[in-house]
Amino acid sequence: MIKIYSPASIGNVGVGFDVLGAAIAPIDGSFLGDTVTILPSKKFNLINKGTFSNQLPIDVNNNIVWKCWDYFCSFLKKNLPITIILEKNMPIGSGLGSSACSVVASIIAMNMYFNNPIQKTELLLLMGKLEGKISGSIHYDNVAPCFLGGLQLIINNNGIICQRLPIFKNWLWTIAWPGIKVKTADARTALPLQYSKDICIEHSRYLAGFIHSLYTKQPELASKLMNDVIAEPYRIKLLPNFLKTRQEIQKIGAIGCGISGSGPTIFSISDNLQTAKNIKKWLKKNYLKTHQGFVHICKIDTIGTRKIG
Template identity: 60%
Template sequence: MIKIYSPASIGNIGVGFDVLGAAIEPIDGTNLGDKISISSSNCFKLVNTGTFKHQLPKKVEDNVVYKCWELFCKKIKKNIPIKIVLEKNMPIGSGLGSSACSIVGTMTALNEFSKTNKLSNKELIILMGQLEGNLSGNIHYDNVYPCYSGGIQIIIQKDDIIGQNIPYFKNWLWIVAWPGINISTFQSRSILPNTYSNSTCIQHSRNLATFIHASYTNQEILAAKSIKDIIAEPYRMKLLPNFKKVKSMVKKDGAISCGISGSGPSFFAISQDIKTAKKIASTLKKNYVNKDKGFVYICKIDQKGTRKIG
């Protein structure tokens, strides 16, 4: 049996629309990610478990795990009779890389299981991106690649390079809050404009370049100040409950930066210490999260990415 864990991720990190992503893990040990188990079988079987299994499609063929198996078998030109158990610990449409978790975990497990037909890392990641693109409307790796490789990744997509690690500040704590509602990536992308002004493009480039420069030169305040989303946030904030109010509140609590995680509706904030992080988490629980459905976690960067467990 093969068992794989794939962590949650923050796509964009505000300043890097479709080109930055961070893998995250709660500091309390919670598995904020999906688990995939694969074992031999006489035919394809899929079993759904986990906290958010009720959000998964009832029809097996509509499940992204089935689509992974179908695409992988097509790629290696051979059907693999297996049983897959998906432990769905991530809410769908949360902005925390839920689909990437399932895709990356399943594809990695399939490749490990198929010992005589293994794909290269690049082939595997391209398939992951293709599936993610089928769900959201276009191929983007800002959740897939950090979920697979861990750390904070800049997406390059040039020659043989999909992405590479960039330095991150190890003292930063990332507070993420899912309000309990779901927004599809396709929906949140569809409300963005087709064109942007010269001034917006210049400022966005300046912010992103400053963030990368500050990350490499260990200037954490400069890096935090450059995390500004002028590409998606002005349009997506209307989809998020109390976003502007909550953003103001967590900054007063001491957050050095904050914004929309991926396509939303999850919110992320960054703190330099645990006391401030707990204060921010409390504010988000009271003012952003549905008490019956949502959650808040204080996280650190997950350095390992997708890995074998058990």
């Protein structure tokens, strides 16, 4: 038996549309992600458990974990009879890399169970392809941090898919999922097909400046440069009262705020615990829309996917 945990992630990290992603971990030590367990079997079985297992497709062939197993078998050109237990603890369509959690945990669990026949770079390519089957295009801003941990810059050039960026260890990332769903495909449809030259220049300036400020250890500058001019202006309509929410948590003391991935989860950044607690309290009262919604104070998960059993 082998059990693998994969953490939630913040795609885009506001300023880096499709090229930045950060793995996150609640500071209370709880898990925020999916787990996959592999057991020996004479035939393939998939067992769904967990808080959000009721959101999964009824037809097993439409389940991303089955697709991972099928793709893994095709890649190795073998039929691999196993039982997979998916603990689906991440809500689908939350903007926290839910599909990436399932993909990464499944691929790593199977690879480890069968004595690591696939190397790390090949694994990441495989994960990107499987994630692309859900979102409609290959992108790594969730699977890379989910797999490798940390804050990842997606390069995808010259054989290098991503590289880890420095982080500010005192930053606390408060994430709030309101309990409603936004499909990645719908969030991408909301974006324009073309952008003006001025917007492209502005985006480049913010992203380059943000990365520069990480390497030169300028947290105040980094927080001021976390502006999303590519997706946020067009996705606001998909989120409940985002502009008012941002304004209120900035009053409380947030030094940054943005949409996590495609939304509707939002994240805020603070540099002290009391501010983070005050933001959490406000978000629980004002941003959550259903009883399933949640708020967590997190730090960057520097480990990524790991074996827990």
